[in-house]
Structure formats: structure tokens, C-alpha cells
Amino acid sequence: MSSTSVSMTVNGQKVSKTVPARTLLVTFLREHLGLTGTHIGCDTSQCGACNVHVDDKCVKSCTMLAAQADGTSIKTIEGVAKDGELHPMQLAFKQNHALQCGFCTPGMVMTAIDFAKNHQNPDEQEIRNHLEGNFCRCTGYHNIVKAISDGTKAMHNK
Amino acid sequence: MYEFDYLKVSSINEAVSKFKELDDPRYLAGGHTLLPTMKQRLASPSHLVDISNIPDIIGISTNNNEVSIGSATTHHAVATSETINNLIPALAALANEIGDPQVRIRGTIGGSLANNDPAADYPAAALALKATIVTSEREISCDDFFVDLFETALNEGELITSVKFTVPQKASYVKFPNPASRYAIVGVMYAEFEEGARIAVTGAAPCVFRAHEMEEALKRGEELPEIIAEGLNSDIHAGAEYRAHLVKVMTKRAIENAK
Numbered sequence: 001m002s003s004t005s006v007s008m009t010v011n012g013q014k015v016s017k018t019v020p021a022r023t024l025l026v027t028f029l030r031e032h033l034g035l036t037g038t039h040i041g042c043d044t045s046q047c048g049a050c051n052v053h054v055d056d057k058c059v060k061s062c063t064m065l066a067a068q069a070d071g072t073s074i075k076t077i078e079g080v081a082k083d084g085e086l087h088p089m090q091l092a093f094k095q096n097h098a099l100q101c102g103f104c105t106p107g108m109v110m111t112a113i114d115f116a117k118n119h120q121n122p123d124e125q126e127i128r129n130h131l132e133g134n135f136c137r138c139t140g141y142h143n144i145v146k147a148i149s150d151g152t153k154a155m156h157n158k
Numbered sequence: 159m160y161e162f163d164y165l166k167v168s169s170i171n172e173a174v175s176k177f178k179e180l181d182d183p184r185y186l187a188g189g190h191t192l193l194p195t196m197k198q199r200l201a202s203p204s205h206l207v208d209i210s211n212i213p214d215i216i217g218i219s220t221n222n223n224e225v226s227i228g229s230a231t232t233h234h235a236v237a238t239s240e241t242i243n244n245l246i247p248a249l250a251a252l253a254n255e256i257g258d259p260q261v262r263i264r265g266t267i268g269g270s271l272a273n274n275d276p277a278a279d280y281p282a283a284a285l286a287l288k289a290t291i292v293t294s295e296r297e298i299s300c301d302d303f304f305v306d307l308f309e310t311a312l313n314e315g316e317l318i319t320s321v322k323f324t325v326p327q328k329a330s331y332v333k334f335p336n337p338a339s340r341y342a343i344v345g346v347m348y349a350e351f352e353e354g355a356r357i358a359v360t361g362a363a364p365c366v367f368r369a370h371e372m373e374e375a376l377k378r379g380e381e382l383p384e385i386i387a388e389g390l391n392s393d394i395h396a397g398a399e400y401r402a403h404l405v406k407v408m409t410k411r412a413i414e415n416a417k
Contacts, residue, residue, distance in 0.1 A: 021162055022162060065193070068186075
């Protein structure tokens, strides 16, 4: 089998593994590292359930090879809470009831944190535009938009 | 996905020479078309040659009346580039409407042009903005580059290295997106130059094309003519007659919005 060696930092920890070349980043995270918080939804680069941060950029990990992430620093949903305390964006999702089944939530939160870094005081339309690549089939997005608005403020006010 | 081998290259020469040595390779940049295609088993390359880390094909520069964009430059980089927002704001706006934020952070201009998807946005920009496609072998005029559905003038193993756009007097891109996929059902890039306007249409036909009749009508100061539906795409999303109608409507809007 054609394999390749990959080394990266995942949630602050260095990992090195030899994997089949065709291993997707999302498969690497879930099956090789056991980080199952990152979900596979559509598997066609549309739904955003697999979104993670690669070198501080939010990407769809189902549309990137583990080999392409060699040498990068990755953050997944497992890495956003600190010392058992929810990240301000996670807290905002909880407080705004921004999830029902929760399947899309890890990807939503990763997108939201990335968005908040580049927006101080976004309006509703900016948030909705930025959710173009994240699907939620339960909530109708309303509470997610509210949560991202609150979470963004909380991230900038701390 | 079928099995394949993966290798990274760090220069244009290395990319081209590796490509020649291998059995059935493909270049990989952002991978936002190639990887989904491979997942569907519609492509099964023996090797992926990763060109996304070649410094020479990333970045944006200007020279006289041209803006040059390296082929591995992402849509996000184009959308947020100060240079492009100043010189060709319509091109930055077009890049900012491709896919979604995560697609734009990975997808590249070279990949989009080489793929020549009939509904992709960049081919319309290249054709309207008198682009020159620079490759590992030669320079190709946009008028010769787009051949047919998913087909370009590129030879096997020929790598796009940059794209040179001509700065127009003003321009605008207006698209009528498919509400589900956001690909263009019809997209029109309108660009004004000293010698007249160029109107490039994507989404409507099997391949991007210039609306010569409309360009001529504008030159003569006449009303825009009706577009003939024959030969246009017709599918569950939009019939050919509806697409023909949209071409005219999107063109009118693009002319009004041009800046």
C-alpha cells in the first residue's frame, strides 16, 4: 500500500504517523488519533461538520489529505476548551440553545471562532453569509446566529 | 478513493519533470475539485503531485496595466488582496462569491481555470479581462484557452503558473447562483476597455463564451439583443430559454453595476 509519513501538532500535542497516502485529514483525526469530535457529514465539501483549524485557517478536513497537513498545527473542537472551562463560543452556543441534535455543532463552533477572530462587531447578515458552508438541519440557524453574535462579543471583551 | 501515491514538489521544474516520469499523475493544489472527484471514483490518478507549496506560483503582483496572480493563489487571497480590490474590484468580488469561506481558503485560481467547469466563476473573469494564462511551456490567450466542457488548451503535464489580467476601465461580475450549490446558473463578467466592452458568460453553455452580439450592440449604442436559447444548457435547474433570458438580465445588471 502507498503510505506516507505525517507529522503535525494537534491541539498542542505533536503527533507522527505513517498512514496510507489516501488518508483524509478527517479520517486521520477520527480514526488514527481517536478525535471523534470532528464529524463527517456530507463528505462532499458542503456541510462543514468536519471543519477544523489548520494553521489558524478554518478548512474542511474531508477535503484535505492528511499528507497535505504535514508540518501544520491543527486545532479541533477537542482543543478549544481550556482547563475544563468551555470556550466563550461554546458557552454562547449553550446559552442560546444553538443546537438540537448537535451533529453540526463542532463544525459550527470552529467556523464561528475563526469568524470572530476577524470580526469585532458583526451584523446578522455578515454572520449568515459566513455560515454559507455550514449546514444545520435542526435549528433553522436562528439561534446559531445569535450565539455567534454573543460569542464574538464575549471573545473580544475578555 | 482508489489508492494513489502522494509527493510534494518545491519548484515548477521539479513538478513538470516528476509528472513526466509517472504513470498517470495529476497535479494537486487546493484539491477542492480533484479530491471530491476522486472520492466519487470519477478520477483515479496513480500519483498526486502536490504543487501547493511552490513559492513561485503563489502571490499577486502588478506590471503596467496588468495584474498577475500565481496559479496556486487561493480565492481568499484574491478576494482580500488590497492590490486587486484597488485595481479590479470586480475580480475580488467574484473570488469572494466562490463556494463558501472554507472552500475559498483552499481553492486556487489555477485549479479553477484548468478544470474549466462550465459553471465556474473564474473562466468568465479570465475571458472578459483579456487574461493571458502563463504555463510551464508558453503563454496562452484566454481566447484560445477554453476549448469545451472541462477541456482547455493545456497539454498533458503542462502546469499553469500564473494568470495575467488586464486592468479594465471598469468591470462587474453578476451571477444568478443555483440556490443549493451556489454555482452559477448564469454568471456574466462585463469589462470595459478603450476599444470596447467584453462580455463573458459562464453557466449558460457547456463552456464559457463571449456574447459577441451584445458587445457589438453596445458598440453601436443599440439595445441589447435577445439571446438565442439553442445550444445553451438545459437541466433540472433551468431550461435553455430561461438561461437565455438570464444572460440578458445579468448583463444589464453587470453594466449598471460596473465600476
